[in-house]
Amino acid sequence: MNEHVLPAAVRLDEPETLGPVEPFDRACSHRLYPGCASKPSGWRCARGSRRQIRKGSRSRANLSSRPAPLHATPRPYYKVPASVPSPPEPPAKETPMTIRHDLAALWEAHCRYEFEIRDADATMATMVAAPYVNHVPTMTGGVGHDELKRFYKYHFIGGNPPDTALVPVSRTIGTDQLVDEMLFSFTHTSEVDWMLPGVKPTGRKVEIPLVAIVRFVDGKVAHEHIYWDQASVLVQVGLLDPKGLPVAGVETARKVADEKRPSNELMPRWASSAGKPL
Known part of the structure; x- marks a missing residue:
């Protein structure tokens, strides 16, 4: 219609x-x-x-x-680390847009406790009584308060390298769900259990696109589904040789940051269509 x-x-x-x-x-x-x-x-x-x-x-x-109302429309970010507060917005009015500001503030506070303040108790306080988190490529995270707090305290918040950074790319907000597209980077100077479980530090720089899908219930984070390209991570730390494989390393992040970079470079047959009728 x-x-x-x-x-x-x-x-x-x-x-x-x-x-x-x-x-x-x-x-x-x-x-x-x-x-x-x-x-x-x-x-x-x-x-x-x-x-x-x-x-x-x-x-x-x-x-x-x-x-x-503009439900679930993309909202571009300034390219600054997520721990830095977003530019000030006009005071929220009694409109359907109010929920958008609330979800953004809740999520940014949650990320601040994870990556800047690094406080497991404060992070858990932003979540419902029985939350769950799933880092999909490695299936790390937790279900329920105790398992997730254990994960945050001993395998996530304290284990991220000092130079860990999130650069926002885009944000989409609905009535009870938020989707963040980001560039995530760190230097692999310590074991990163949740992204590279069992891999000893390589000292290599990693930069990847990362997507977080976050659901809220009664003003708190209920669950997170986090996605990234694990092949790109493995290429960048030297555990996967990209030769002959349709995978890429840091180029995936650079293509997100600059859409004008070349496309289709992993397609051997791309040149065969040059000059054909459109």
């Missing part, structure tokens, strides 16, 4: 049952909030659209100039 067309089943003569509904055509950039008064000067609809909306409303529904 075209999101800019009023659904046939919606009745403007029953405003108490509607909630926000979409305008009739693309000339109107705001949703309708029946029962909410606003002055004509606040409308951003073309006159023809306003007449059409009024004509279809037997209850003379009022139009609000409030912007439509």
Whole structure:
């Protein structure tokens, strides 16, 4: 269904049952909030659209100039470490956007306790009573309070090398879930149990794209699914020879940071399509 067309089943003569509904055509950039008064000067609809909306409303529904909610839309980050607070935002209003600010603040506090303050108790305090974390490529983390706290205290927070850094790339926020795309880097000067379990320090630099999918319940972190390319990590610490394999090392992170870098370099047959009809 075209999101800019009023659904046939919606009745403007029953405003108490509607909630926000979409305008009739693309000339109107705001949703309708029946029962909410606003002055004509606040409308951003073309006159023809306003007449059409009024004509279809037997209850003379009022139009609000409030912007439509933007659930789960990407929100780009400044490229600074995640431990640095985001640029200040205007005070949150009583709108559907309020939840976005709350989730971002909760997640950033959680990351600060993990990577900057390095406090397992404070980290656990940002989570629900029975959380779980799964670092998918290595299946490390924990289920439930005790197992996860043990993991954080002895195998994660205290084990990350001193130069560990997160550089935000993008963020998507829904009503109860957040997705962060980041560049994660460190020098392998200590055992990193959660990413390189059983691998002795190599002294090599590692930089990879990393994605965190985080769910919240009642204002606290409920679970985290963390993804990255383990082959890229193994190439960078010297445990995997990329020759003849469709894998890459630090190039994966550099391609995320600069989309203009060459594509398809791992495809031997890429050159064979050059000059063919499109």
